[in-house]
Amino acid sequence: METRWSMIRDAAKGDARAREAFAGAYLPVVRSYLRARWRGGALLEHVDDAVQDVFMACLAEDGALARLDPEGAGRFRTWLYAVTRNIARRHEERRQGPRGQEDALDSEAQALAARDATLSVVFDRSWARAMTRRAAQRMQREASTPEERRRLELLRQRFEEGLSIREIAAETGEEPARLHKDYARAREWFKECLRREVAEHGGRNPAEVERECAELLERL
Numbered sequence: 001m002e003t004r005w006s007m008i009r010d011a012a013k014g015d016a017r018a019r020e021a022f023a024g025a026y027l028p029v030v031r032s033y034l035r036a037r038w039r040g041g042a043l044l045e046h047v048d049d050a051v052q053d054v055f056m057a058c059l060a061e062d063g064a065l066a067r068l069d070p071e072g073a074g075r076f077r078t079w080l081y082a083v084t085r086n087i088a089r090r091h092e093e094r095r096q097g098p099r100g101q102e103d104a105l106d107s108e109a110q111a112l113a114a115r116d117a118t119l120s121v122v123f124d125r126s127w128a129r130a131m132t133r134r135a136a137q138r139m140q141r142e143a144s145t146p147e148e149r150r151r152l153e154l155l156r157q158r159f160e161e162g163l164s165i166r167e168i169a170a171e172t173g174e175e176p177a178r179l180h181k182d183y184a185r186a187r188e189w190f191k192e193c194l195r196r197e198v199a200e201h202g203g204r205n206p207a208e209v210e211r212e213c214a215e216l217l218e219r220l
Contacts, residue, residue: 011059026130027055029080029127030054030080030084031047032129033081033088033119033122037122038088050091053091054084057086057087064083081120085119127216128215132220136155136190136193138196139190148189151182151186152186154179155190165180194213195210
């Protein structure tokens with residue numbers, strides 16, 4: 001199976017297209033985390049600088065990506081979170097006042113250190129949204145028949161509009177029993193697309209992929 005690891009390796013080597021793909025796939029997750037971490041504080045205006053620093057830390061020659069072992073322990077998501085958190089802490093440390101000085105930024109940094117566990121959940125939810133969005137985009141690319149396009153629309157009505165199957169049936173004149181079957185097929189199709197996305201972003205075996213998919217859906 002084609003995996004994101006090839007893109008990651010090429011990005012680490014300086015390939016421009018791979019770097020663009022890396023940024024498009026992962027930096028929105030990084031930005032979402034940093035905005036949540038610094039929301040309401042003086043550091044919020046530095047989010048873009050920190051995002052750029054994460055990008056450079058990952059992609060610099062002999063940077064974090066170059067040292068990442070696809071066969072090593074842990075998940076890519078966990079690795080990216082660690083890099084992002086470390087960059088955030090560096091920004092916070094640089095903006096603290098002199099030792100012993102009680103200023104707003106120093107107090108803010110102390111509060112953030114205490115919130116790290118909660119903020120890891122923010123990162124995980126951002127990752128989950130990114131992965132499910134990519135799974136939905138994969139479905140859109142794969143939909144080639146009227147039945148598949150109808151199932152896509154059925155998912156949209158259920159999750160974007162919040163309509164029940166009964167409400168959709170009343171609106172379209174379709175049989176509820178048939179809609180329930182189509183909805184079940186659509187959900188299985190979505191789960192399969194999500195499995196493939198997770199596998200491409202670091203899943204090593206079917207059991208791990210299944211576990212990761214279950215965690216992603218739970219976070220949402």
